[in-house]
Amino acid sequence: MHHRKFCLCVSALFLLFSSYLGIFLSTANGEDENSAPKVSFFRQIRPIFQANCQGCHQPAKRGGDFVMTDFSQLKKGGETGMPAIVPGDPDSSYLLEQIKATDGKADMPKAAKPLSAGEVELVRRWITEGANDDTPKNAVTKFDMDHPPIYSNAPQITTVDYSPDGKYLAISGYHEVLVFNVSNWQLQYRLVGLSERIESAIFSNNSQFLAVAGGSPGRRGEIQIWDIAKKKLVLSRGVLYDTLYGASWSADDKLIAFGCPDNTVRAISVETGEQVLFNGAHNNWVMDTTFGLKDEHIVSVSRDMSVKLIEFKSQRFMDNITSITPGALKGGLYAVDRHPTKNEIACGGADGTPKIYKMIRDKKRVIGDDHNLIRKFGALIGRVYDVKFSSDATKLVACSSLDGKGELKIFNVSDGKELASLSVEKGGLFACDFSPDGKTVVAGGFDGLVRVVNVEDGKLIKQFSPVPIELAKK
Ligand code: HEC
Incomplete structure (x- = not known):
């Protein structure tokens, strides 16, 4: 009986399928029924x-x-x-x-x-x-280094990063990364590449290079590597057909890890562009990555709500760093940052609460535990889109967005105390970073303005549009 039913099913499917094919072939062929369609x-x-x-x-x-x-x-x-x-x-x-x-x-x-x-x-x-x-x-690609985009208003900011030497600040634009000279806040370089969307732009540890993850939605994902002083694109690597996220450098500046919209974490060699790591343990988009100390691990966060530990050498999934008990996590995670000197990570996401975790478990998992958790900080409004340690690891900054409002909070790492905060009435905040001297924080988001904030009291020191805006003639 079963057998018979199965046959009927298959033949019905076949009929359905061939009629679809018939329709497809006749339209694709257009005027000429006998020749194959032209190559597009x-x-x-x-x-x-x-x-x-x-x-x-x-x-x-x-x-x-x-x-x-x-x-x-x-x-x-x-x-x-x-x-x-x-x-x-x-x-x-x-x-x-x-x-x-x-x-x-x-x-x-x-x-x-x-x-x-x-x-x-x-x-x-x-x-x-x-x-x-x-x-x-x-x-059609419209922009390049000689023809940078012309703006009538500032595009939203998705990434901000200080170079570790404190000289430069990189900010996402449309089709480009804008690099500012921090000493006088002058726009120093406009790095225009193929990707229209820039999701992350991160300086190498030696401050010489900038890694960019981005793409053109639905068409191309891309990792770019720029030599800052030479204003030169040294590598452009196409990956998949959609935007890439969350680039990070290995400690030796030889590798770049990033998150992909096919739920994978990948890493490529800076010198050759070749893929050196591929891991498919997540089951939703991977939004951010970081290398562990000595480049032995990569930690990734995803819209699937998990923080995963991957061993570099074997490319294998090792552990879920946070609790995976159903109900323990709320919504996706968007940001991860490693402690400057320890195998600890800070992460943030849809539950609005930045947290610090031990990267490597020292006790066997017990169902329901959140053993690796070191500290939970006060909640921000909405979703946390970025978290960063200060370079001396004494402070943590996080920024968020809820219904068109933004918030930034700076915390003490040792006791979790909130040190300063800033609210933005119009426009969520998507990206933040400490200056290497730890005295200021830079944040940006929906309204496209860069905010420079004094860490001590949360006061706004400076606010500006990173892109040159051509005002409409009246
Ligand atoms: C890794 C970098 C690289 C990649 C990838 C690459 N090329 Fe090239 N291509 C070069 C360089 C460099 C030259 C200059 C000649 C040389 O060094 O061999 C060149 C030269 C050429 C030329 C000769 C242009 C001229 O008139 O002098 C053609 C045509 C060409 N490439 C086509 C392609 C095509 C098609 C592909 C993809 C299938 C491709 N290249 C991929 C680096 C590359």
């Missing part, structure tokens, strides 16, 4: 170039003086003067020659695995069919 640049070719080529061929990093993010430059080619793409003539298209593999090796992508035969064939077909650009107007 936007849907089929561009993703191949994004994933394999654009990291080295974009305005901020033009390998062989060849830019592949702008369609007219993509056709034209680079320093050799050979046309990269000749519509209708694949054999005269230099790009095709560069990606064709012989004996498992191809000139491009440089120092990487060649494209698959299927991908190369797709590019060939697209060129043969006329190499048309079907990119929708709203998906």
Whole structure:
């Protein structure tokens, strides 16, 4: 009986499925019923170039003086003067020659695995069919280092970070990171890359480099690494097809970890861009990461409400740092920061209460326990979006957002005492950081203004828009 039912089900499904297919094929074919649909640049070719080529061929990093993010430059080619793409003539298209593999090796992508035969064939077909650009107007890249965005109002701030040497402050903009010289609050660098959304911009421990996690929603996730003094993009690595979050540097500045919208934690090598860690223990977006002391662990927080400990060497999930008893946690977690000298972490999220935990459990878990908890701080309004230790580890800052209001609180780490606070009537706060000398805190959020706050009394020292605003002419 069972068997018979099963057969009926399968054949019904098959019928349903084939009729769907029928519909699909007839619309995709359009006018010509016999030929395969034309290759789409936007849907089929561009993703191949994004994933394999654009990291080295974009305005901020033009390998062989060849830019592949702008369609007219993509056709034209680079320093050799050979046309990269000749519509209708694949054999005269230099790009095709560069990606064709012989004996498992191809000139491009440089120092990487060649494209698959299927991908190369797709590019060939697209060129043969006329190499048309079907990119929708709203998906064309408009900005680069020579053409930074023009603002009519300040975009919301998602990340602020002081360089450890105290010289610079990095702030997210649209399509760019703005780097300020702290000594005179002048805008020093505008680092314009491919990603429109910047989720985190974090200085390396030696203050020389800036790691940026971000992307273009639904299209591309990206890690950028900038050499600050040279104002140069040293690495652009495409990862997945959506925005990336929460970048962090290893203590030796050789690795960058980040959170992904496919629920994974990953890390790449700064030198090569190669992936060196992949962990899929979370079951929702991973929002922030931090390395443990000596780079032996990575700690990640996620919208799945958990704080996870991953061992670097084995890439394996080791432990849930916080309690995982149902009901113990409320809502997702958005921020994690490691204590400057101990394997302890501060985290914050939807329950509004920043907490400090031991990273590594010294007692076996008992159901329902929250053994690693060291300290709970006073609640902020709404959700906590960022937490940071001061560099001497005596203080903790957290900021939050609720119904368009923001709050910032500074606490004593040793006894949890609230030292100062600041309320923002209009606009939540999403990012905060201590200056390395511990005297000021910087915060930003929905209204796009940078606030510099005196740690001692919570008074506002300075408030400004990080982006140049072109006032509408009246
Ligand atoms: C790791 C960096 C890197 C990646 C990835 C890369 N390229 Fe290149 N590409 C270069 C550099 C550097 C040159 C300059 C010549 C050289 O050094 O070999 C170059 C040169 C070229 C040229 C010659 C341009 C000219 O006219 O001089 C073409 C065409 C090209 N690349 C296509 C591609 C394509 C297509 C991909 C992706 C499938 C790709 N490259 C991926 C770094 C890269």
